[in-house]
Amino acid sequence: MEQNRELGSIVRRMAPADLGLYYPGGDQRCFWQGVLSHPAYRSALREIEEEGMRLSQESIPQVTYGLFALFERQGTRLEYERVYFERRRRMNTFALLSLLYPEREDYQIALHDILWAICDEFTWCLPAHVDASSSEKIRETIDLFSAETGFSLSEIRLLLGDMLPPLLRSRIADEVNERLFEPFLDHMHGRETATHNWAAVCAGSVGSAALLLMQDSERLTQILKRTESSMACYLEGFGADGACLEGLGYWNYGFGYFVYYADLLRKRSRGAIDWLREEKVSQIALFQQKCFLGGGAVANFSDSQPQAAVQTGLSHYLAGIYEAFESPPLSLSAGYREDHCSRWAPALRNLIWLDPGRTGKEWGAADYYLEDAQWLISRVASGHDRYGFAAKGGRNDEPHNHNDLGHFILYGAGEVWCSDLGSGEYTADYFGEGRYGYDCNGSQGHSVPVINGRGQSEGPDSEAIVLEVSIETEEDRLRLDLTKAYREPELLGLIRTMVWNKRGPQPELTVIDEYRFNRPPDSLLERIVTRIKPDIRVLDGEHAVVLRSGNGKSGLVIRYDEGRLTASVQARSYRDHYGKEALWYAIDFEPKQPEAFMTLAFEFRFI
Structure with a gap:
């Protein structure tokens, strides 16, 4: 002003x-x-x-x-x-x-x-x-x-x-x-x-x-x-x-x-x-x-x-x-x-301020890239169903910060399949030194890698660098350099690419992580966060992670290279914003033989 x-x-x-x-x-x-x-x-x-x-x-x-x-x-x-x-x-x-x-x-x-x-x-x-x-x-x-x-x-x-x-x-x-x-x-x-x-x-x-x-x-x-x-x-x-x-x-x-x-x-x-x-x-x-x-x-x-x-x-x-x-x-x-x-x-x-003449309507298909925030958000309409995808870059020193660079959310047919846990119970420790020990705040509770047992670090130096962003009629793409999010001396580079394919009757998501280390890491976990109980099963002759809605009418399949990766699931909980215990699941993919240079890909398909 x-x-x-x-x-x-x-x-x-x-x-x-x-x-x-x-x-x-x-x-x-x-x-x-x-x-x-x-x-x-x-x-x-x-x-x-x-x-x-x-x-x-x-x-x-x-x-x-x-x-x-x-x-x-x-x-x-x-x-x-x-x-x-x-x-x-x-x-x-x-x-x-x-x-x-x-x-x-x-x-x-x-x-x-x-x-x-x-x-x-x-x-x-x-x-x-x-x-x-x-x-x-x-x-x-x-x-x-x-x-x-x-x-x-x-x-x-x-x-x-x-x-x-x-x-x-x-x-x-x-x-x-x-x-x-x-x-x-x-x-x-x-x-x-x-x-x-x-x-x-x-x-x-x-x-x-x-x-x-x-x-x-x-x-x-x-x-x-x-x-x-x-x-x-x-x-x-x-x-x-x-x-x-x-x-x-x-x-x-x-x-x-x-x-x-x-x-x-x-x-x-x-x-x-x-x-x-x-x-x-x-x-x-x-x-x-x-x-x-x-x-x-x-x-x-x-x-x-x-x-x-x-x-x-x-x-x-x-x-x-x-x-x-x-x-x-x-x-x-x-x-x-x-x-x-x-x-x-x-x-x-x-x-x-209510205007009885404004009845509103369901928000339709749309794609947004919020350049300053580094958020990509997409809504896809398919018949009566809606599908949504959101991913973020940014920095790990934002207001009400979570350590979540490269994190994403996947929605479809009334269910959030890949989740953000949101806010936990506000306590002194929640806004103090213990903040990132809370799963909802630390990267351990987000769909991002865990390298050598450690997650992302907070602070202004932990930032994502946007290498590519594109929004097209049939495909959205976000490519992020996440190297600065981690304080791992062996890590030379981590590039995450997320491709949101809108061509078919149902959209599909592909997440690709490219790693460069100066030597093979001692351990590496690719983590996906969900509130829906996952099941690891053989599907069409290959192991996959399957999530099903409560009524069984919709689902999500996560495909991965079972020759290189071992999948596991662990149930965890945290206290939500209202002080209640909330259950969530960590879907972890671990390389059977970690390498100094690795490209790991995951496909998310609605069923």
Whole structure:
């Protein structure tokens, strides 16, 4: 954005912070009456009402010191966060129900109680994000969730208006000022200059709360100068291709909060400040439609989930701005309960930004090469079935990094056959020295070679070099030099070539690895990662690895040179993002006689 913008002058001429920011003509009651009568909202309203019934029968869960201290004592997060996020779910639910049914006093009373309880919390930050050595250090910290909470309270205060008692309205304003505005203006925060989701979520939430609450134009100008700088830093984390290296989940999160802020700022500034006109922003917006392989399966590199839903409100909003943005099929819409963090901003906008006229459709066949990220993604349509392939180069020092250069994902006929395990359970060790001991993060849990018992190394020097990339009607090809990913002195060169053949009724994948060593390696494993139990069997007179879907109607065959390679399977597990044990299988191919120069090829055919 232009640095010479006269921000102070713009702030003094801003449009009022009122209901006109949210509804046509500022008519809130008319909007929600329309929601109640329109079939497009029926499923979402049912979920919200069911949550209201459940929560009405339960008391507000307490955030205790014992729960808060667990992270410092043992490095675990989920125990405290389950209670914290359940309190946000309660706030969201009764706020939305109060907007939908303003005549229901019981909803308003329940909302008042949870708003008061959240204002009572010692900190809005998560234990994992603070220095717990003193209360002063905690109080001066702004993390993702404290910023979100302040934004949420500010928005609810504006939207609910006189449905909130004057004392509660006053207290919300005081708490947001004390917990967000004052520490934000008092000192710089380390994540303000981050080039990933933290900058967008923290600064976007603080800036949005200020746009909704702050009356003092000079203080608002001071805050917006800082939030504008943070948003510029956030955008620096993207290349011209718009790829979010943190994965689609963090696109929804970080870019979502960027858009929520940009929308409020554009409206209040009467269009004088409009981030959404930026070319790079338009490319980032298109990242979602490039990630899907088929159904809900996505290219989930980094700390991302293998199946994804879309925030329909955000998608419809972007579709209204960018002609090239493809509205997703409604079948992929995220349910109200789906966000385990219970975030207010997307929950509200999934209703107020929903466009009933945009029904969307299944994303069709497409090929993308994201040059800056070094991601190749392809979707192939064959009758009613969809097939997908994704592969990556990049560097092993990306945000939410995994050691995964040369890794690939293979999807077909409703199944992910070659998987990315995605994100594991977030703990202190997960983001500490033990990060790459987790299978989902280290290269041992990705479809890449293991050389002399060691996987890839992390760090900026571990990078893939793209030797060839081509996207054609009948074939896509990605050729990567992966030598720098390994710290093996004997390794002189490792070239991986992936050929995605789209000619037949079903596509086929060929992976070819070319090795050069100064002497034969002591050991070498070619590893393929899957969540589907493999079977090594004789097929057409040759050994092959066979994977079958649960219903037995589809499958994948992996062909290899059994004269040179021995195949084996080992079952392994890791704790997934929700703390549950998740099973996966390592399919390993080991040379019977390692050589200094080897070319090993594998064919993947759908059956």
